[in-house]
Amino acid sequence: MRIRGEVKDQWLVIRNTRFEPHPFWGYEDIGAFLLLAVLLGLILRLLVRFQFLSRSAMDSPGTGLQSSVIAVLSGGLYLILRLRYRQPVLKPLGWVVPQMRYIVIALMLGSSFAAGIALYLRLRNKVTPPIPISELLILGLVLGPILEESLFRGCLMPLLAQSMGTIPAIIITAAIFAIFHGPTNLGHCLTFTATGIAYGWVRMASGSTTAPALMHAAYNLTFGLLAGA
Numbered sequence: 440m441r442i443r444g445e446v447k448d449q450w451l452v453i454r455n456t457r458f459e460p461h462p463f464w465g466y467e468d469i470g471a472f473l474l475l476a477v478l479l480g481l482i483l484r485l486l487v488r489f490q491f492l493s494r495s496a497m498d499s500p501g502t503g504l505q506s507s508v509i510a511v512l513s514g515g516l517y518l519i520l521r522l523r524y525r526q527p528v529l530k531p532l533g534w535v536v537p538q539m540r541y542i543v544i545a546l547m548l549g550s551s552f553a554a555g556i557a558l559y560l561r562l563r564n565k566v567t568p569p570i571p572i573s574e575l576l577i578l579g580l581v582l583g584p585i586l587e588e589s590l591f592r593g594c595l596m597p598l599l600a601q602s603m604g605t606i607p608a609i610i611i612t613a614a615i616f617a618i619f620h621g622p623t624n625l626g627h628c629l630t631f632t633a634t635g636i637a638y639g640w641v642r643m644a645s646g647s648t649t650a651p652a653l654m655h656a657a658y659n660l661t662f663g664l665l666a667g668a
Contacts, residue, residue, distance in 0.1 A: 462597040463531060464520055469595060475515045479508065502574045509582040516589055532593035533648030541645035542653060548641070549657030552634055557665035567666040579659030588652040591616050591635070592642040600643075609639035634658060 486492035496504060520528045537545075560567055570579065591612050599608035613635025622628035638651035645651075 461601055462594070463524055463526060464594065464598070466598060468519055468523065469598070471519050472512075472516050472590065472594075475519070476512060479511060483508075502571065502577055505574070505578055506582055509578070509586050513582070513586045513589065516586075516594065520594075532589055533597075533642065533646070534589075534593070535647050535649060537645040537647035537650040541641065541647065541650045545641050545645075545650045545654035546657045548637055549654035550661045552637065553658045553661035554665065556630060557662055569666055570663040575660065575663040579663055580656045583659065584652040584655035587616070587619075588638065588642075588648050588655055591619075592638055592651050593648040596639060596642060605643055609636055609643065612639055 483492065483497060487494055487497050500508075517528055520526075520532075557567070595615070596608050596612040599611055602608075603611075613632045616635035616638075617628050617631035620627075620631050622631055634655075638654055641651045641654050642648060
C-alpha cells in the first residue's frame with residue numbers, strides 16, 4: 440500500500456537524521472514544569488485537608504476538576520517557556536499545520552491502534568468501563584492530547600533528540616510517556632510505550648506536534664467509543 444510505503448520511507452529518513460530545528464529551551468524547563476505539577480498536587484491536597492474539596496473528588500476526579508488541572512499545567516508550560524525566553528512558543532513546540540498526508544496517516548493510525556487494542560481486550564474477556572461522553576470529548580479529544588503532546592513530543596523529545604539522536608529520543612520519550620500514565624501491569628506499559636513510539640514517529644516525520652495530537656485524539660475517541668459499545 441502507498442501509505443505503508445511512505446511510513447517505511449519516512450522511518451528510514453528519521454533514523455539517519457537529527458531533529459531540526461533545535462529547541463531553545465533546556466532540561467531545567469522540564470524540571471520547572473514538574474515542580475509546578477508537584478505544587479499543584481500539594482495545593483489540591485491542602486484543599487482537601489481544609490475541606491474546600493472532598494476526598495471523593497480527589498479519588499475520582501470529575502471532568503471539571505481534571506479539565507482545570509490540565510488547563511493549569513498547559514498554561515504553566517507555555518508561561519515557563521514564554522517568560523523565561525521571551526520568544527514565541529507554539530510554533531517551536533511544533534504546533535503548526537502538517538501536510539495533509541500526515542493528517543490522514545495520524546487519524547488512520549490512531550483509530551487502528553485503538554481498534555486493535557479494544558479487540559484484543561474483548562477477545563481476552565477484559566471489561567473496559569465506559570467513558571462518560573463529556574470526559575471523552577473534553578479530555579480525551581482535546582485537553583489531554585494538547586497537554587501530553589506539548590510536553591512529551593513538543594518539548595521533551597526534541598531535547599532528547601538533540602542530545603542522543605532521533606530513535607533513542609522517540610523510544611525514551613515513549614517509555615516516560617508510559618510511566619506518566621501509571622500502568623497497572625506489563626500489558627498496559629507496553630501498550631502506552633507502543634502508542635508513544637507511534638506518536639513520536641509521526642512527530643518526527645511530520646515536523647509537527649499537531650499530527651501526533653490528532654493521532655492521540657483519534658486513538659482516545661475510537662477506544663472510548665468501542666469501550667462503551
